[in-house]
Amino acid sequence: MKVLVTVKEVAEVGDDFAIEGTGIAESDLEYDLNEWDDYAVEAGVQLAEADVADEVVAVTIGPERSEETIRMALAKGADRAVRVWDDALTEEFLDVAGKVSLLEAVVAEEEPDLVLSGVQAADDSFGATGVALADRIGFEHAAVVNDLEVAADAGVANVHRELEGGVEELTEVDLPAVLTVQTGLNEPRYASLRGIRQAQRKEIAAKELSDLGLSAEEVASALTLTEMYEPESESDAEMIEGDAGEAAGRLAEVLREKGVGA
Amino acid sequence: MNAADLATDGGAGGDVLAVVDHRRGDLRDVSFELITAGSELAEALGGELHLAVVSGDVERFAEELDRPGVAAIHTVTDGEEFDHGVYQQAVEALDADLSPAAIVMPNSVNGLDYAPAVAEALDLPLVTDAVDFSYDGGLSVTREMYGSKVETTVDVAGDRFALTIRGGEWPAAEGTGDAAIEPFDLEIDEAALGARVQGFEEVGGGDVDISEAEVLVSVGRGIEEEENLDLVRDLADALGATLSSSRPIVDNGWLPKNRQVGQSGKVVTPKVYIAVGISGAVQHVAGMKGSETIVAINTDPNAPIFDIADYGIVGDLFDVVPELIEEFEG
Ligand SMILES: Cc1cc2nc3c(=O)[nH]c(=O)nc-3n(C[C@H](O)[C@H](O)[C@H](O)COP(=O)(O)OP(=O)(O)OC[C@H]3O[C@@H](n4cnc5c(N)ncnc54)[C@H](O)[C@@H]3O)c2cc1C
Ligand SMILES: Nc1ncnc2c1ncn2[C@@H]1O[C@H](COP(=O)(O)O)[C@@H](O)[C@H]1O
Numbered sequence: 001m002k003v004l005v006t007v008k009e010v011a012e013v014g015d016d017f018a019i020e021g022t023g024i025a026e027s028d029l030e031y032d033l034n035e036w037d038d039y040a041v042e043a044g045v046q047l048a049e050a051d052v053a054d055e056v057v058a059v060t061i062g063p064e065r066s067e068e069t070i071r072m073a074l075a076k077g078a079d080r081a082v083r084v085w086d087d088a089l090t091e092e093f094l095d096v097a098g099k100v101s102l103l104e105a106v107v108a109e110e111e112p113d114l115v116l117s118g119v120q121a122a123d124d125s126f127g128a129t130g131v132a133l134a135d136r137i138g139f140e141h142a143a144v145v146n147d148l149e150v151a152a153d154a155g156v157a158n159v160h161r162e163l164e165g166g167v168e169e170l171t172e173v174d175l176p177a178v179l180t181v182q183t184g185l186n187e188p189r190y191a192s193l194r195g196i197r198q199a200q201r202k203e204i205a206a207k208e209l210s211d212l213g214l215s216a217e218e219v220a221s222a223l224t225l226t227e228m229y230e231p232e233s234e235s236d237a238e239m240i241e242g243d244a245g246e247a248a249g250r251l252a253e254v255l256r257e258k259g260v261g262a
Numbered sequence: 263m264n265a266a267d268l269a270t271d272g273g274a275g276g277d278v279l280a281v282v283d284h285r286r287g288d289l290r291d292v293s294f295e296l297i298t299a300g301s302e303l304a305e306a307l308g309g310e311l312h313l314a315v316v317s318g319d320v321e322r323f324a325e326e327l328d329r330p331g332v333a334a335i336h337t338v339t340d341g342e343e344f345d346h347g348v349y350q351q352a353v354e355a356l357d358a359d360l361s362p363a364a365i366v367m368p369n370s371v372n373g374l375d376y377a378p379a380v381a382e383a384l385d386l387p388l389v390t391d392a393v394d395f396s397y398d399g400g401l402s403v404t405r406e407m408y409g410s411k412v413e414t415t416v417d418v419a420g421d422r423f424a425l426t427i428r429g430g431e432w433p434a435a436e437g438t439g440d441a442a443i444e445p446f447d448l449e450i451d452e453a454a455l456g457a458r459v460q461g462f463e464e465v466g467g468g469d470v471d472i473s474e475a476e477v478l479v480s481v482g483r484g485i486e487e488e489e490n491l492d493l494v495r496d497l498a499d500a501l502g503a504t505l506s507s508s509r510p511i512v513d514n515g516w517l518p519k520n521r522q523v524g525q526s527g528k529v530v531t532p533k534v535y536i537a538v539g540i541s542g543a544v545q546h547v548a549g550m551k552g553s554e555t556i557v558a559i560n561t562d563p564n565a566p567i568f569d570i571a572d573y574g575i576v577g578d579l580f581d582v583v584p585e586l587i588e589e590f591e592g
Binding site for chain 2: 019100119125132135141165187222
């Protein structure tokens with residue numbers, strides 16, 4: 001069976017950052033593989049190692065810069081990758097439906113039996129792409145999966161969905177399916193030197209809208225980001241100043257007042 | 263009066279359908295917050311608030327949900343526990359019947375499992391995890407990005423949309439209303455149900471119950487390496503406190519699940535909660551915001567944990583924690 005893993009390069013903002021218009025200054029951003037997708041890649045690679053999957057394909061929607069990140073997925077064991085981008089997308093704030101249209105076109109080409117996606121992207125955190133994709137492509141789905149067993153012969157995946165408050169739901173999901181992967185599902189590996197070397201030779205197919213038979217209108221976002229600002233702090237926290245010794249001294253005073261360490 | 267009449271009574275067609283959340287026999291808190299958010303939205307849209315209650319003991323739930331501002335409560339009896347297929351079919355059928363302008367759902371784990379599919383199937387623009395919104399001819403939603411470090415405003419094109427709201431952001435609706443309770447006949451398409459819930463499992467039991475502790479030293483990803491955990495262990499010992507953590511520490515297998523504070527871990531309300539190298543993600547804060555006194559030690563002055571802290575130290579835990587241990591061990 002074939003596994004498609006959706007992988008996003010997410011931006012992280014440093015301790016100091018400047019907001020420019022509706023974005024963060026480029027110099028204050030660092031890029032990384034989305035934490036949730038790291039677990040999804042690992043799940044795909046483990047299925048290949050267990051001979052359940054014959055091929056693991058990573059797909060990303062992102063500009064050329066994101067090749068670095070998708071190469072991480074290849075270094076960790078994905079067989080090849082597809083990167084979708086188009087000049088028409090550059091200024092867009094892609095919404096879920098737009099991304100789903102792009103991913104739908106990739107699914108049509110790849111015909112996977114299982115799509116692994118992350119619960120959420122760490123930057124804009126819609127928490128929606130995988131489940132919306134499932135509906136569009138007519139796959140079954142399960143969201144927030146923290147335990148996974150694929151019984152390919154039986155045509156099902158047995159999953160745990162991690163609910164709130166330490167309760168897990170045990171569910172049998174028909175294949176083909178989209179699963180959104182929660183952190184903790186497995187132990188994502190580090191890319192080995194050998195893996196990194198091999199990744200250089202693996203294919204990353206770049207696709208534009210026209211390659212996928214899509215028009216800019218079909219992926220146009222219904223959402224516009226109109227403002228970005230630092231949230232007003234509602235806190236009346238006492239910020240303890242001074243070097244580590246002084247700060248620890250004052251904090252110790254506070255804690256003793258509260259009866260700690262008595 | 264049937265549901266369709268009620269909808270037209272709303273006038274402008276600006277009705278709101280809110281879908282409540284329940285689990286294992288209890289309505290979840292967010293259900294009552296959905297009523298508040300939903301009636302705010304219905305008012306702004308010039309329509310009425312309808313609730314959908316799907317599966318379980320719907321009659322009892324409907325009684326509990328009858329709060330002021332709710333025009334009608336539509337009950338769907340099929341199923342006991344949450345099944346995303348049943349929810350999706352129920353909401354789509356109610357949508358066809360009521361033609362609401364907005365469908366509002368919770369950004370809960372179950373919400374994540376059906377809301378995006380509903381929006382997709384009905385071709386509605388979707389905005390998730392709203393912490394606030396305003397409506398002035400069009401919907402503007404406030405949401406967070408970059409781990410709560412910034413807030414954004416997102417404008418939604420079109421006059422129909424789907425929205426999910428973050429728990430704990432709207433007050434729970436109180437009081438008793440006079441909603442019409444309307445059983446809704448749903449013909450379930452069984453063949454379309456491709457995910458079957460087999461049961462539930464409680465995790466995170468074991469030797470310690472962090473929700474009983476009076477003082478918690480809680481460690482996050484700022485600790486960097488498993489070996490460094492000894493440092494916070496020593497602090498907990500020096501303070502006579504119990505050690506807890508944020509999620510990544512448990513995901514890494516450095517501490518057992520029963521130490522995890524947050525949405526998917528434990529809710530704790532100690533006298534003193536000391537967050538060491540924890541950013542304060544919403545799912546973490548959900549588990550500890552009720553602590554009496556919150557102390558945060560973090561190198562990042564913009565870390566959201568400081569927004570809910572009573573005392574904060576902007577500093578390196580590897581400098582501050584040893585000094586603090588020293589203070590108590592002398
Ligand atoms: C459905 C769902 C459920 C979830 N449930 C939970 C849950 O129950 N509990 C939970 O905790 N999370 C939960 N999460 C995860 C949550 O979103 C965050 O990813 C997580 O809380 C981050 O943990 P953290 O603060 O330790 O790590 P980070 O966000 O990486 O923060 C580390 C912090 O350490 C600081 N730091 C770094 N170095 C130092 C240093 N030397 N000294 C001092 N500070 C330093 C950094 O500035 C940063 O603020 C859930 C997520 C989802 C999607
Ligand atoms: N630009 C993207 N490229 C590839 N996958 C994505 C992209 N955006 C979101 N996803 C996938 O969808 C998941 C959920 O993202 P979101 O719905 O944006 O929070 C992520 O963990 C990814 O697996």
